Amino acid sequence: MRKLAEFIVDKRKFLLIIFIAAAIGSVIMSSHINVIQELTDYLPDDTETSIGLDVMDEQFTTFGTAKVMVQNVTYDQAKAIADQLKDIKGVSAVDFYEEDEDDENNDTEEKEFTNSEDMRDSYQDLAALYSISFETPEDDSLAQAAIADVRTALKDYDAWFYTTVDKDDAADLQDDMKVILVIAVIIIVGVLLFTSGTYMEIAIFMLVFGMAALLNMGTNFIFYNISFVTNAVATVLQLAMAIDYAIILFHRFMEEKGKVNTREALVRALEKGIPEISSSSLTTMAGMVALMFMQFGIGLDLGRVMIKAILLSMLSVFGFMPGLIMLWEKQIDRTLHKSFVPNIEFWGKIVLAIRHVTLPVFAVVMVVACFLSVNCNYVYDNSSVESAKMNEYMTAKREISKVFDLDNTLAVVVPKGDYDSEARIMEEVESLPMVDSTLGLANVTVDDDEQYVLTDSLTPQELADITDMDIDTIRLLYRFYAWKEEKYGAFLNSIDDFEIPLLSMIDFIYGEEENETFDFSADFSQDIQDMHKTVSDAREQLEGDEYSRMLVMTTGPIEGDEIFHTIDQIRDIAYQYYHEVYVVGDSTSDYDLSKSFTQDNLMVSIMTAVFVAIILLFTFTNYSIPLILVATIQTSIWINFSIPAVTGTGMFFLSYLIVSSIQMGATIDYAIVITSRYTAYRKENVDKRTAIIKTLNESFPTIITSGTIMTSAGFVIGQITSNPVIASLGTTLGTGTLTSIILVMLILPQLLYVFDGVINKTYRKRRINIGGGETQTNGGAE
Incomplete structure (x- = not known):
């Protein structure tokens, strides 16, 4: 590992050139990626929907349609509007109720009855509903021009347009993500300003994040097709999940820099940081691997892109970041400042003081949350999900449905x-x-x-x-x-x-x-x-x-x-x-999605927990620690998905599948940070009370940095985008990460304290050589 670290540091200029060239190539190749807008394209090939859609695409032509509601008009005005719309080029038919001669000759009382009974599908409460059919499919230029003319004709009316003819989800989502990325960058910079030791590290981190994101976006061309879900959230998730890698390496560097020269400090930081960061990334990748086994193809799509994102983030930290550190060594020294992160030893004392109350409550909450999450009302249709920011399509549907x-x-x-x-x-x-x-x-x-x-x-x-x-x-x-x-x-x-x-x-x-x-x-x-x-x-x-x-x-x-x-x-x-x-x-x-979800849900949950538990077992060489950590994070997942059951709202099925994996894979790192420090102190014979207090105080900067960024990124996505699928993912991720942080900073330390004796007795035994012979040791605190 030291030879690798020396090679990276000594060849840093060459590596910088390679990364910059790769970034340019990624920008060029990103235009060759096809973004799939329909979730149905990711259904298994043998489902009735997939086969039926293929048959319909091959055999039939589907013309564009639109539902348009015009409010605050009389029936005569509504009828005149219908006649006007029929004359628009590209419109083949306008379905609107028209009275026949017998209706027109009815007296007033009979006409009111006719209006209330027969006209209600087209006209009621001073509102007219027009079902418009176009002469060509919705992606044809004639249909596009026709809907534009319809909008022009109704520009002076209170009109609602419920149509996919001129609905461009890709463009709307792209605009939303630009805003989200800007806000995410502002949040990241703000958090780093609070937790950093030198202002220059913020610039270095942002350049490293930007490099990793560019490389990931550009290399998506190897898959040719990616979903709009992956295309939208991958960059933000990458920044949120991979930020720890840069922080770990830089903080290692700053620790060593006080002892040796810059080159040697960087070599030592890489020597220690590469194994630590690589092992830390395994739990995150485990959640992504579980997604790839879903029947619903969106799991494979997101999983492989995010695994690639994590690997490229590590490569950028290991290969690109050292060159920047050496390049800006003087600027790093000049911008040193006192850390703004407060001392929170008081929090450890509070946590231990209230454990007799919170742990029983936690046990009850675990059982209740598990039950509620199982009985959560899952929804499978995009139009059933409402976002904080409603697009025109969803708003029109809501208003017309009233x-x-x-x-x-x-x-x-x-x-x-x-x-x-x-x-x-x-x-x-x-x-x-x-x-x-x-x-x-x-x-x-x-x-x-x-x-x-x-x-x-x-x-x-x-x-x-x-x-x-x-x-x-x-x-x-x-x-x-x-x-x-x-x-x-x-x-x-x-x-x-x-x-x-x-x-x-x-x-x-x-x-x-x-x-x-x-x-x-x-x-x-x-x-x-x-x-x-x-x-x-x-x-x-x-x-x-x-x-x-x-x-x-x-x-x-x-x-x-x-x-x-x-x-x-x-x-x-x-x-x-x-x-x-x-x-x-x-x-x-x-219907097909609901069937595949039942199997995918169980499989993803079990595989994620098993993968993470196995990684933790090898990380800590202990049989009880993986159970404690997985139980803590799994409970946070159950709490996250019990909220819709309590509030009576629907949970979009994809949000559950994706966020449960990310929440388990990524936020388990917070638990690892605390557990690693605690077990290290216990092996140094520090008493368990002091170990808990010191652990929480020292782990706080890392957890608050990464956790705040991921939580904020999730909530920003949920509030900014008008795409209901992406908004649901963001809100659920933000809530889940926040829940994980609370449990990791409150319940996990109490569990480690209470089960300290069990942990000490469940270290995996290993053989070591003493004086040429062999003996057994349990590797525990003794």
Whole structure:
């Protein structure tokens, strides 16, 4: 280790050049990273949602939609707005209630009844709700331009836009993270000013942190794809978790600097610091490794990036920081100042004095928190999570939901071709309590009486009735169709009995009109073109080359036992007619996430605790210390996740999985700091009371520095970002870290004091050589 330390110090200029070159390369490569915005992309490949989404992406076109609410308008104004929106280029339809002639002739009393009963889905309480469909998918430029025109048209109204057409989560999150990073840097500088021994160390720390963050961001290109969650929080978490490494090395250097010259002090600091920092990082990485075993791919995504972040942070501290220290040796000496960290020996005395009260309370809290955290109400949908700073999308959803019921759309994907089965499925599904309506080619009506649907086969007379065309012209078209399609049987019997699928007939007439085979009137020609466009749009969305899609609109919650049971019912109905069925939508992805969470939750919790316990066992060569430390931090995790159960709020499932691993892996370091100092004092035969008081006093600067930064970073993320997923992660992390600090500074010292005798008797025995022979020792305080 000394040879390695000497090499680093002597080759520091060369290493500085390598790091600077690597940083430049990282800046260049960071633009080649693809950020995935959808959590559903990380579901296991064999889930119904993943397979169904792949089928839908391949087979169907999904046009952009928007729900727009305009408040403080009369019905006549709302109707005029609907007509105005329909004329916007790129808008294919605006769904809004319109009174028919009978409604308009009703007297006032009847009209009020009509308004309260029939119009409530579109207009009530001086608020109008428009369901807008666009002519192209939401990422198409025409749809983007159309929603911009809609916004312009409604700029003078109190309007709320609930749409993903022009919703740019990536840009919003990037803007938020810029602010968060600035605030995080201010917090870090403030904390370091308080705990530092020389002002120059702050500049060195920030440069080292910046180097590590740049290297981590740039090297993400090796994965090509990373999630928006990882992209957003990795840098802040890296700064918060890896700050200890730089502090440990620099404080080692300052201790040695008072004894020897600068070079030798740095060599000694590296010689002692590299093993210490490397072992300290293992518990943090253990939590990240546990995440990588999740079925839900976001765990692998975040885990591997954070492990890389920790390794690169250590490399920056070991390879980049020594060069900066030697470069600015004089500035370090000139900016020395008295530490502002107070002496807190009084705290150790208080901790010992109240142990008879706090330890029984801790035991009760441990049991209660464990029970409550198990019964926490977990949520799986992004829109179910509210953040302190609400974006337009979430705010619009909340405001619209106060007046109108927002529907939830599910897609049922089945093999193409059997329209009768599709019709029967939709009929049965519509009878389910949560289902409001269904839509498919087999139930799209084409006449005012709703007698025929697009998939019906019609005789000439039936087609004439719904199109108002001359019956002789229709017969001629039928004969021509039969001849071209070689349906010669139609000529053996009366053509009036010949039935042709309406979809096929519309395609045929449109094709012949395009080929100018017939000389249709201008009005009829326009009707055919309009009808064919409507059918084409419907087919693009509802019929692919191999599969058909039916849409199911439900009311009520988007997730939970009720909608999950409805999904099972829909699937069971469809399986009565098909051997291959995919039910896809936000609710089904939530359903799949809830299933994978149950397994991931148990696995991540057990693996994290086991990994950390094993590392602690080898660190302390003691069997009881790992149990005490893990119990302390695990209780802080249970307390953190019992808060939602007490307050009645939902906990986003991803926050639990990620934060529980980070909280165990990272904050266990605080417990290690205290335990290491305490056991060292006990081996020096310092009495346990004095050992506790000295340990808390000496550990306070390290814990308060790292803990304050991680806690602040979490709360800043939670308060600043408008992305509900990231905000939930931040708030949960901040609360968890703060809880861990309190338990480590209060309960852990009391446990070490009370179980001092047990600890002394449970050191792992090892063999040592004495005078060429072998003997046994337990390695304990004696």
